[in-house]
Amino acid sequence: MPTLRFLPLLALFICSLLPVLSGFGQDFSMAAVSKFSFPSELTANASQSSIAWAMNEQGKRNVYVAQAPEYQPRRVTDFLEDDGQEISGLQFSEDGEYLVFVRGGDHGGGNASRPVNTRNLPLMTNVAIWTIDLGTGKTESLIEGDDPVWGAGHQLAFIKNGEIWMKDLDSDKAPHSIIQNRGRLGELHFSPDGRQLAFVANRGTHSLIGIYSDPAKPIKWLAPSFQRDQSPRWSPDGKSLAFVRTLGGSGAALPLMEKRHQPWEIWTADVQTGEAKMQWKAPETLRGSVPSTHGGFNLHWPIQDQLVYLSYEDGWPHLYSRDLRNNSSTLLTPGNFMVEQLSLHPDGQSLVFAANGGDLPDDRDRRHLATVDLTTGTFEWKSAGQGIEAYPVFTGREDEVAFFSATPTRPLLPAILNEEQITLLGEELIPGEFPQADLINPKHVQFTAADGTTVYGQLFEPSDNTSPKPAVVFVHGGPQRQMLLGWSYMDYYSNTYAINQKLAEMGFVVLSVNYRLGIGYGYEFHRPSGTYYQGAAEYQDIKAAGQYLAGLEQVNPERIGIYGGSYGGYLTAMALARDSDLFKVGVDISGVHDMDHRYELPEGVEVAPDYEEAKRIAWESSPIADLDQWTSPVLFIHSDDDRNVGFYHSADLARRFDELGKPYDYLVIPGDTHHWMKFSNMVKVNEATVNFLHKHLQP
Numbered sequence: 001m002p003t004l005r006f007l008p009l010l011a012l013f014i015c016s017l018l019p020v021l022s023g024f025g026q027d028f029s030m031a032a033v034s035k036f037s038f039p040s041e042l043t044a045n046a047s048q049s050s051i052a053w054a055m056n057e058q059g060k061r062n063v064y065v066a067q068a069p070e071y072q073p074r075r076v077t078d079f080l081e082d083d084g085q086e087i088s089g090l091q092f093s094e095d096g097e098y099l100v101f102v103r104g105g106d107h108g109g110g111n112a113s114r115p116v117n118t119r120n121l122p123l124m125t126n127v128a129i130w131t132i133d134l135g136t137g138k139t140e141s142l143i144e145g146d147d148p149v150w151g152a153g154h155q156l157a158f159i160k161n162g163e164i165w166m167k168d169l170d171s172d173k174a175p176h177s178i179i180q181n182r183g184r185l186g187e188l189h190f191s192p193d194g195r196q197l198a199f200v201a202n203r204g205t206h207s208l209i210g211i212y213s214d215p216a217k218p219i220k221w222l223a224p225s226f227q228r229d230q231s232p233r234w235s236p237d238g239k240s241l242a243f244v245r246t247l248g249g250s251g252a253a254l255p256l257m258e259k260r261h262q263p264w265e266i267w268t269a270d271v272q273t274g275e276a277k278m279q280w281k282a283p284e285t286l287r288g289s290v291p292s293t294h295g296g297f298n299l300h301w302p303i304q305d306q307l308v309y310l311s312y313e314d315g316w317p318h319l320y321s322r323d324l325r326n327n328s329s330t331l332l333t334p335g336n337f338m339v340e341q342l343s344l345h346p347d348g349q350s351l352v353f354a355a356n357g358g359d360l361p362d363d364r365d366r367r368h369l370a371t372v373d374l375t376t377g378t379f380e381w382k383s384a385g386q387g388i389e390a391y392p393v394f395t396g397r398e399d400e401v402a403f404f405s406a407t408p409t410r411p412l413l414p415a416i417l418n419e420e421q422i423t424l425l426g427e428e429l430i431p432g433e434f435p436q437a438d439l440i441n442p443k444h445v446q447f448t449a450a451d452g453t454t455v456y457g458q459l460f461e462p463s464d465n466t467s468p469k470p471a472v473v474f475v476h477g478g479p480q481r482q483m484l485l486g487w488s489y490m491d492y493y494s495n496t497y498a499i500n501q502k503l504a505e506m507g508f509v510v511l512s513v514n515y516r517l518g519i520g521y522g523y524e525f526h527r528p529s530g531t532y533y534q535g536a537a538e539y540q541d542i543k544a545a546g547q548y549l550a551g552l553e554q555v556n557p558e559r560i561g562i563y564g565g566s567y568g569g570y571l572t573a574m575a576l577a578r579d580s581d582l583f584k585v586g587v588d589i590s591g592v593h594d595m596d597h598r599y600e601l602p603e604g605v606e607v608a609p610d611y612e613e614a615k616r617i618a619w620e621s622s623p624i625a626d627l628d629q630w631t632s633p634v635l636f637i638h639s640d641d642d643r644n645v646g647f648y649h650s651a652d653l654a655r656r657f658d659e660l661g662k663p664y665d666y667l668v669i670p671g672d673t674h675h676w677m678k679f680s681n682m683v684k685v686n687e688a689t690v691n692f693l694h695k696h697l698q699p
Helices: 011-015 490-503 539-550 567-578 611-620 623-629 648-660 681-695
Strands: 036-044 050-057 058-065 089-090 098-103 128-133 137-144 146-150 155-162 163-167 177-180 185-189 197-202 207-212 228-233 240-246 266-272 277-282 299-305 306-310 318-323 326-332 339-344 352-357 368-373 379-383 388-394 403-408 413-418 421-424 443-450 454-460 469-475 509-514 555-565 587-589 633-641 665-669
Touching: 036 089, 036 388, 036 403, 036 413, 036 490, 050 089, 058 089, 058 098, 098 146, 128 155, 137 155, 137 163, 146 185, 146 454, 155 185, 155 207, 185 228, 197 228, 207 240, 228 299, 266 306, 299 339, 306 339, 326 539, 339 469, 352 388, 368 388, 368 403, 388 490, 443 539, 454 490, 454 539, 469 539, 469 567, 469 681, 490 509, 490 555, 490 681, 539 555, 539 567, 555 567, 555 681, 567 587, 567 623, 587 681, 611 665, 623 648, 623 681, 633 648, 633 681, 665 681
Parallel strands: 207 228, 339 388, 469 509, 469 555, 555 587, 587 633, 633 665
Antiparallel strands: 036 050, 050 058, 089 098, 098 128, 128 137, 146 155, 155 163, 163 177, 185 197, 197 207, 228 240, 240 266, 266 277, 299 306, 306 318, 318 326, 339 352, 352 368, 368 379, 388 403, 403 413, 413 421, 443 454, 454 509
């Protein structure tokens, strides 16, 4: 058995708790800057002119509400422990009398409805549906379950144990199962009158859209086929349903290394007869393929004769309107920017969204709000400047919008936009020790990879920038993500933004790199050939980032490190395995390490003509293929309930290091997930990361 040559876990824990010693004044600690406010789940109710959101305050996650016109935040739950239990699915009932939410699980990862036990209790927690009576203030756990939706009155439908259940809050009748059917059930949508429920039954080879109306009536399947039907959306009059259809089955073993169009169509079905008609077919181009952005198809039916959907067909993720009377489509959001986080006005006449566009030349690395009037097609930017505006919703008070607002130095807070006036909510929720005044404004930079690709990033420079400094490349995960010139609207990347600010405060020059495969820079940047397990071409962007830093006058080229998580952990490992001479140290957090397994096939299965070549390239696209060249110190960090990147990726890589006699440091977090649900675990990871980089780059 090989000699184990790594820093013991207990020693690393102790190291992570020691203060960072550098030649620079300690204006704030890693723990202090980790106490950023993080709101999520913003929702509104037009009938009561109220908004609600979930707020994560150092791991204590609670629901807040605010009512027009003052919008004074009021906490309505009392979850006062850092227990790793997230809040998701927050929604008002139509009359605004109740809020419903889900407590528990990890809805940013796989097995979202499985309990999360970050405190490692002997008995597991649960994933449960909670309700808040806003009149009485009573908050209670209704039942274990997930994915609730409101129907007529105060009826709730939800998923429990793979079945669809129902509970009427106005009735003493206990929650009960209403649909038991084959396949994975989900995507619940009530008709406008709340009397019928559309759902999707995913049966593996195909998926069906069903309509439930009465316990005595059979489920009505709309236009069942061999395809995969999804994203059901009711027409305003409740007589029809729109949905997306993609290919079913598995198909022939076509060449693995070829890029092909992935077709998709929009259909509408008559709910009474079940008959369906294709209303639109995506252009048969690579850009016209199934959109691979966060939010997917963004299909909506706001006006009786008008559908709204998202397509990448012109090279950017844009919204289109489909006129069902004349079968024509109109681009609603022209320009070189991507559309995210779409929300409809309660009257169905307009929509609001976030996009990386605006008047400033570096707005591509921000998010601003825009609206489209669906009756006239009028497009209008609603916010501008150096801030970040995300997740907008109409409040129902004319064109007033609630959203989340951040700047380069202030983390996310809820805000109200009314007649060009922005009002922040809950500034008092930012802890007093949070070092907002000591944070810096990163700046947008561009540089070129070896193959000529333009790469983007944000540069964090220390306030004392007079002599050559150590430097760090930060690599985001996803890879369908984009780091911004301010606090991110995603909790994981708000955290890494905090780490980057701390590293800059310690005297590091930090480059947060937006490499190809990421979003925000158009289709060709987002979906290039020869990447990931088919060639890892995006690694050129990471190496170029290190070389860019090495070429800066204020950087010591012999003291450049790298860190990243998830897909960023993969690219961090690639950097250390391929270019230890450039990247002197790294922190690999929850990284992907073995691409070869993607092509493991059972005996007798049809094999693609380029299978052996694809398998070879996948192996060569993995950091494990270059371990002999890996000489840089590394810290591996992984939680063992990771539902995004299997823990085995780090365990297997550590085993290979053991077998080769290579040293490594490590930090394992039992019971937590990919997203560090427990605040104290997140701080532990953050401190271990900056201390390890400091140890090797600022001796």
